[in-house]
Amino acid sequence: MNEVLSASGLEKSYEDIRVLAGVDLAVVAGETVAVLGPSGSGKSTLLAILGGLEPPSAGSVRLDGIDLATCSEPALASLRARRLGFVFQEHHLLPQLTALENVCVPAMAAGEDATARAHELLAALELGDRVDHFPAQLSGGERQRVAVARALVMRPAVVLADEPTGSLDPRRAASVVALITALAKADGAAVVLVTHQAGLVDGFDRRLTLVDGRLQA
Ligand SMILES: Nc1ncnc2c1ncn2[C@@H]1O[C@H](COP(=O)(O)OP(=O)(O)OP(=O)(O)O)[C@@H](O)[C@H]1O
Numbered sequence: 001m002n003e004v005l006s007a008s009g010l011e012k013s014y015e016d017i018r019v020l021a022g023v024d025l026a027v028v029a030g031e032t033v034a035v036l037g038p039s040g041s042g043k044s045t046l047l048a049i050l051g052g053l054e055p056p057s058a059g060s061v062r063l064d065g066i067d068l069a070t071c072s073e074p075a076l077a078s079l080r081a082r083r084l085g086f087v088f089q090e091h092h093l094l095p096q097l098t099a100l101e102n103v104c105v106p107a108m109a110a111g112e113d114a115t116a117r118a119h120e121l122l123a124a125l126e127l128g129d130r131v132d133h134f135p136a137q138l139s140g141g142e143r144q145r146v147a148v149a150r151a152l153v154m155r156p157a158v159v160l161a162d163e164p165t166g167s168l169d170p171r172r173a174a175s176v177v178a179l180i181t182a183l184a185k186a187d188g189a190a191v192v193l194v195t196h197q198a199g200l201v202d203g204f205d206r207r208l209t210l211v212d213g214r215l216q217a
């Protein structure tokens with residue numbers, strides 16, 4: 001199988017709190033994986049480790065077969081920028097940039113011009129008439145959709161989405177999840193999406209639950 005992202009034996013402890021106690025996960029190209037679990041079960045911690053934003057206490061993560069622990073900081077940053085798209089629990093848009101500019105940030109960091117792609121994505125997310133708005137001029141749902149466009153602009157191999165519908169109403173939440181999966185599918189990207197709302201991820205290929213620091217099917 002065509003594994004793009006894999007984790008083996010992941011453990012994570014903060015002082016005396018053991019958050020992850022042996023997580024194994026293999027994600028193949030184009031697959032949608034949901035990680036469920038109550039607040040505090042370690043979902044954000046797992047996603048941060050999978051995305052190379054935080055090191056595990058034990059175990060390893062491979063992206064494109066490359067062990068993240070063997071990468072220098074610049075190599076890791078570049079691998080992350082090219083192969084991963086993040087949608088964070090909070091949208092993390094830059095307030096001084098417009099919607100369009102925010103979407104282009106990952107491309108600019110890689111020295112690429114993604115303006116056309118950014119326009120396309122914003123239109124697909126029904127934000128075609130909001131491209132020049134600043135985050136403060138957008139609704140919560142609009143800001144989340146801008147963050148989705150930003151995560152997809154580099155055509156990543158894997159989209160890591162941490163509770164991307166946090167503050168949205170149920171209908172909006174379902175539509176943001178549907179947009180993430182549809183746009184990712186169009187590019188053959190895998191999605192790993194964390195949520196505590198099981199109803200949001202009915203259509204996912206796999207639904208896993210974080211229980212006592214381990215993933216259960
Ligand atoms: N930097 C840190 N230092 C100490 N403890 C931490 C740190 N980050 C997370 N934790 C602890 O690890 C546990 C898991 O946190 P995490 O944020 O991964 O949970 P979560 O499943 O994402 O929760 P939520 O659904 O509320 O977002 C929590 O008990 C939290 O207090």
Ligand SMILES: [Mg+2]
Pocket residue numbers: 043044045089162163
């Ligand atoms: Mg969290």
